[in-house]
Amino acid sequence: MFPKLDPLLHSELRLAVMSLLAGVDSADFTFLKNQTGATSGNLSVQIDKLCSAGYLSVEKGFKGKMPCTTCRITPAGLEAFNQYVQALKEYLK
Amino acid sequence: MEQNKEMTAQESLKLISETLNNSRKSILRNHAKYYVLWGSLLTIFSLVIYLLWHSTGKASWNLLWFAMPVFGYLFAWLLSKKDAALPESFVGNLTGKVWALFGLFSVVLSAIAVFIVPMPITFTIILLLGLAESITGVILKNWPVIVCGLIVGIGGAVAATLLKTEAQLLLFTFGGIILAATGLIVKLQYK
Numbered sequence: 001m002f003p004k005l006d007p008l009l010h011s012e013l014r015l016a017v018m019s020l021l022a023g024v025d026s027a028d029f030t031f032l033k034n035q036t037g038a039t040s041g042n043l044s045v046q047i048d049k050l051c052s053a054g055y056l057s058v059e060k061g062f063k064g065k066m067p068c069t070t071c072r073i074t075p076a077g078l079e080a081f082n083q084y085v086q087a088l089k090e091y092l093k
Numbered sequence: 094m095e096q097n098k099e100m101t102a103q104e105s106l107k108l109i110s111e112t113l114n115n116s117r118k119s120i121l122r123n124h125a126k127y128y129v130l131w132g133s134l135l136t137i138f139s140l141v142i143y144l145l146w147h148s149t150g151k152a153s154w155n156l157l158w159f160a161m162p163v164f165g166y167l168f169a170w171l172l173s174k175k176d177a178a179l180p181e182s183f184v185g186n187l188t189g190k191v192w193a194l195f196g197l198f199s200v201v202l203s204a205i206a207v208f209i210v211p212m213p214i215t216f217t218i219i220l221l222l223g224l225a226e227s228i229t230g231v232i233l234k235n236w237p238v239i240v241c242g243l244i245v246g247i248g249g250a251v252a253a254t255l256l257k258t259e260a261q262l263l264l265f266t267f268g269g270i271i272l273a274a275t276g277l278i279v280k281l282q283y284k
Contacts, residue, residue, distance in 0.1 A: 012100060019112035027180030035116060091102035
């Protein structure tokens with residue numbers, strides 16, 4: 001029996017965001033937007049969903065005079081991401 | 094990128110792998126410019142001090158070395174203003190700390206050598222420079238950088254014991270060129 005895939009991560013944009021954040025300490029919104037090619041609105045909605053699930057933490061601040069939103073993967077998010085990757089590997093066996 | 098696109102397991106794994114890889118590349122490509130900056134500064138300072146020392150015969154021109162970190166950190170700060178959108182990464186932080194420690198060791202040892210206890214400073218710093226570069230290569234998993242570090246560190250240390258007075262400064266010119274080349278190698282590798 002195949003393990004169930006986390007529906008929150010089984011979405012192209014949310015998975016890309018989680019993959020980006022799994023490889024760095026933190027990243028700001030502009031970097032995520034540039035790397036995923038998503039629109040600001042869409043990306044913002046998906047980040048909110050991941051935050052609500054406790055997978056990401058978001059910190060709003062300023063860099064100089066410019067507003068800056070910094071995203072960071074949480075330990076729960078990293079655990080969910082690792083389980084998702086393991087489940088994918090099971091599917092491909 | 095679509096949020097609701099149905100993906101197969103293979104597509105998902107491909108997306109994860111490509112995303113991680115692209116992110117790593119953009120971070121490391123950005124770091125390359127700092128190697129070019131410090132390598133260029135090292136080359137210019139060593140050549141200028143060598144020429145001044147050679148033409149006047151005064152070793153006190155070596156005090157100009159203490160201006161290099163001032164220029165270096167100023168230019169690095171100006172360059173970093175363009176990095177606002179880049180994330181902090183473990184690899185980036187680690188290599189940054191290795192070079193910050195190299196800078197600290199070099200400045201403190203140079204100050205001690207000039208003002209307190211004379212010591213073979215060229216030998217010590219060229220060895221540290223090569224070591225820092227090789228460690229960077231190990232962190233980046235980049236063989237050309239590791240080898241460049243070995244050449245600068247071991248070759249430089251041997252040459253420093255053979256060369257005398259201002260001729261030793263040319264070792265830093267060589268080290269600077271290799272450091273700048275390291276930046277270009279990293280930039281090309283992660284293009």
